[in-house]
Amino acid sequence: MIKSMTGFGRGMAEDEKRSFLVEMRGVNHRYLDFSIRMPKSLMSLEDRVRKEISKVISxxxxxxFITYRNYAKEDLAVQTNLHLAKGYVDALNSIKDSFSLKDDISVSLVSRFPDVIFTEEKEENIEEIWSLLEEAVREASLKMLEMKKVEGTSLKNDMLQKKEGIIALVDRIRERDKLVIPLYKERLEKRIEELLEKVPVDESRLALEVAMFTDKASIDEELTRLSSHMEQLENFLAEEEPVGRKLDFLAQEMNREANTMASKSVDIEITNLVLSIKNEIEKIREQMQNIE
Incomplete structure (x- = not known):
């Protein structure tokens, strides 16, 4: 199944204590690259998140993006910083003694100073948290996978259509190529006759020149290999496993054959047809860049 690397997925999971919202989006990249934003308190679960996503996306x-909400009040504990409180009391006593002030230091007064009394989250059960987070991650991954499949199908159909266009161009080049050698021989013979006027043309020499030209200008191998690449393209697009890297290599080979044909071509019509093939190959290559 061809899958695009572009997609979006969202997953939610919650219980009576907490909830998770996981959102992910993907774009094309040579490898699998993660950027995960999650609460610092849950950083120990980052590797598990990566592994869970990697089961679906390659x-x-x-x-x-992972959003975490904790609704459980029992997970909060009230703490006191007695060392800091003592510092505040000592400072108040120093002020009192320095200015002969009335001693009205009270618990309510000291407790109002910053960080003397504060709340702190209790250490949570990490396995309990992961059970819920895993559910949200899996849902987001699967939803993203579905979108990637839909877009992948569109990419596949587009490439197959362009493949058929290239095959049609190859057939036209084959037909035109059959005429190139006879036309070259005719032009060469006429040119020699013009240069030598009434002197008979040396048929053996003419045959040798035509044979050398035929060998130099032959594009039969390139046409055969390009046709084979079109078959490979269709086969790759029918595979169930990710084929993005295979397609990258295949696009390079397709371009190589087209470039060789263009360099060998001595016929303007064939050259134009090869340029059309190169244009279609480039369009296919651009689509390949989005395939997982």
Whole structure:
């Protein structure tokens, strides 16, 4: 199944204590690259998040956003900083003694100073948290996968259509190529006759020149290999496993054959047809860049 590297997925999971919202988006990339934003308190679970996503997605640049809400009041504990409180009391006593002030230091007064009394989250059960987070990550991954499949199908159909166009161009080049050698021989013979006027043309020499030209200008191998690449393209697009890297290599080979034909061509019509093939190959290559 062809899958695009572009997609978006969202997953939610919650219980009576907490909730998770996981959102991820993907774009094309040579490898699988993660960027995960999650609460610092849950950083120990980052590797598990990566592994869970990797079960579904194998290539692309992924931005993952994890939002965590904790509703459990029992997870908060009230703490006191007695060392800091003592400092405040000592400072108040110093002020009192320095200015002969009335001693009205009270608990309510000291407790109002910053950080003397504060709340702190209790250490949570990490496995309990992961059970919920895993559910949200899996849902987001699967939803993203579905979008990637839909877009992948569109990419596949577009490339297959362009493949058929290239095959049609190859057939036209084959037909035109059959005429190139006879036309070259005719032009060469006429040119020699013009130069030598009434002197008979040396048929053996003419045959040798035509044979050398035929060998130099032959594009049969390139046409055969390019046709084979079109078959490979269709086969790759029918595979179930990710084929993005295979397609990258295949696009390079397709371009190589087209470039060789263009360099060998001595016929303007064939040259124009090869340029049309190169244009279609480039369009296919651009689509390949988005395939996982």
């Amino acid at each position: 290539r692309g640049k992924l931005d993952v």
